[in-house]
Amino acid sequence: MVIHRVGLAIILTALLGHGPASAADEAACPRPGTLGVSRTVEIDTTGGPGFGMEHYKAYDFLQDKEVVLTFDDGPQKYTTEAVLKALNDECVKATFFSIGKMALGYPEIIREVAKAGHTVGTHTWSHKALAKLKTFDAGKDEIERGVSAVHRAVGGPIAPFFRFPTLVDTQEAVAYLGKRNIAIFSTDIDSVDYKPQTADHLVKSLMQKLDKRGKGILLMHDIHKTTAKAVPMLLAQLKAKGYKIVHMTAKSPVTTVAEYDQAIEKEAKGLPQVGAEKPLSSIVKTVGGTPPPSEAPSSSENGEPEGLPAPPSPEAASSAPAAAPLPAFPATPPAPQSVPEAAPAPGKQSSAESAPQEVKSPVATVSETVDGAAKPVSVVAAAETSPVKTVSGTAHIDEPKKVDALEPAHPGEPPKSISEKLKETWQFWFGE
Template sequence: MGRISTLAGIVVVALFAATAAYANENTCPGDPGYAAETRVVTVPTTGGPAYGNMQYPQTVPLGPKEVVLTFDDGPDPESTLRILDTLDRHCVKATFFMVGYYAARHPEIVREVAARGHIIGTHTWLHPNSLRSYSLAQAQREIRRGFEAVEAALASAPAEDRQRLAPFFRFPGLNDSAALIRWLGERHVATFSCEFGADDWKPIGSAEVRRRAIRNIASVGRGILILHDTKPRTADMLSSFIVTMREQGYSFVQLAPEPESRIRAAAVSDALIGAVEPLAVADIRPATAVAEPSLEPDAALH
């Protein structure tokens, strides 16, 4: 009888140890009350759908109190890395819409974003505040060069990381045009707007950015949030924001393209994005005469 009791005790201890090990593997080390993995929602890109109820009839399929974190305008050598560290600490994955000019200047940060498991979309080459004021050909060149710059930055990365460049695009200032959305759609590139912003592009403090983000999310309940990884104020408030949102019952979701989206987008004639294979892309660093991008939108995101 004593031997049976001893064996039972050993089994219980082993089961407890296995359960604890499983829990540790699936719990965020920096935020132990939450999962180590961000839920991934895949979205179609075929035909170039436009997502985000601030502008479009449809948005991404989220449950109650689910929020997608997106960051525009980087990569930035200071703020982007701080934001990546905060996201790692809280085990949150996001989507970064990158400006091609900065991707060409800081390709190592583009690779770092991908290596840490985030999805990358593009945001033009020079972030013109309104592509509507460009000729169609000029606007198309802006968009194309943005994709080329990010692909070039990822050319030396492992295939898994190169795959994180998705056929996702966001218009600077959300100033879209029907003609460009159709053109993107013909290349199976999806357009992303949002449900809410936090006005972090304005000269306000980090506490106010946090307050506006929480207020705007609460007014809608779920959706895509636009932030900017070029803003120190955003990096300053991000950890507290994530903690507060979780305390209020919200969770974070990462967007990814449906399987085969990249292959489909790369297969069309005059594609904007290539297949995941070694790229022979010319050096597209900007000439010294190129002006710095303008990163401020024309109007606030309410």
């Protein structure tokens, strides 16, 4: 009888391809000992609120020792992938402000960003400095083509989060983003990681700035090798010094403009329409030798479109509040619009080096004294209620405590994984 049981266990293990303690189970977040996410905030982007104390003073939602990680200009092969691995190793979530051209160039990478649960925002179509463009229509085209392209590449919802190239805004652009209900993000601490330096120097410089300020939104770029090397060391330093990671999410996804969805189609270079992707295993099948893991049944075979975050684990589903249902995306109309010539590849991303001496204010300008000199600061008028709401972790002291009675119930328990089924079978035959 024992022999039969052992034989059955061996057969089950061989058929399923792994034992009870699979690598997927070991990699599930949260994991003990990792930095993790201490708090997740939901941002209501109605009216286009501004964040980042370098330019927008209206909303400071971070408590002492809290950090938001943001990455610009990607995705990029190898570097973005390395950043994703470092974040996953520590169960950390970040926000990626992607360039439209880059997203369409590496759709598989930006989809991995979204699938990993990170927030995806936009950073224009080709990283043109909007303040230097001759007309606002050209700036609007950069904004909207970027939104449509990133959404197209991800293949699912993206956040209405936007960051200006070179961190320089214009009054017209800020007003337009407000009408589109797209939030604007500056920064609290600029890593200046585009400058030649070692990874050790980059981490040391960032930590010195962070220790001085005590908290903040960090600006980095996932297109630089030095940054990719520095991220694991940065996360280790943040953990060692007791800093906590805050993950920003959006209350509702961005709604693309139909004419720009059509305009970027020729740039998609054969990328299938959202929801039209066929699983790789239905197109390519190994008939000799050992099939690769990519031919295993995927979630897309079960009707889920690619590019969407993976379903939560049972532990997360029982502890985290459910997200509000996302509105449907608009259909693509037939009328295309002319597409301007693309700009060169993105360069450095910092107002410290390339911004004009005076930054145009979206609403009003106040003077802030820095090292004895007056510094112009853009101010976005604050709404009566904060657009930021904590949806997991400890709420900010200034946040209202009212609970929305219309919050949806927790989703149903997700289907059991193969390893869980195998474990149950093992326990049935052999016990604990």
